[in-house]
Amino acid sequence: MVRSLGFCVFGLLIFGCFKNAVGFENSSGFEVEFPKDAAHAETRKIKITAKNNAVVFEVRDQFGIGKGSLISKNRKWPHKVILRFYLSGLEGLNAKIKGKTFAKEELKIRMLDSKGNPLKGRHLLKGSKKISGYFEVELPQRKLMGARKIELRWIDFYRG
Secondary structure (H helix, E strand, C coil), rough: HHHHHHHHHHHHHHHHHHHCCCCHHHHHEEEEEECCCCHHHHHHEEEEEEEEEEEEEEEEECCCCEEEEEECCCCCCCCCEEEEEECCCCCCCEEEEEEEEEEEECCEEEECCCCCCCCCCCEEEEEEEECEEEEEEEECCHCCCCCCCEEEEECCCCCC
16 A cells, blocks of 8 residues: 555656646646736636637636736747636726737627627626626737737726
8 A cells, every 4th residue: 555655656746747847737838927916816817728720818807807918938829819708797908919008999899608609788797697608809910910928907897
């Protein structure tokens, strides 16, 4: 039993070294950074899904107000760069690329159900019930040329 446990621990150590050596954790070629001092940082997550000539960044934030940076380690963005915000609303959105800030009004934002069908309205709420879906933005390739980083800021609802 002790010998088996020792073998398992040794195997896990070897796997951990191999995993880091081949860059297994960031095999997509993209990274996400959040400000180190950000409030409610533990409530947000950006999942990266890269396939073929596209990458999808899925933004989830329980608090609803946040910011983060998307970084291309390859220096060239794929043909399609899609942002999906799983929030109840998307009242505010900024994307800063190569020093230029693009406001929500300059970005084509679509509201879709969980199957990708378009939805009408401004929020994914019906009364107090959350509708399953997301807000989607496809960033134009011409704005990403030569950029290494995309800085995002989002707000689900204005609080005032």
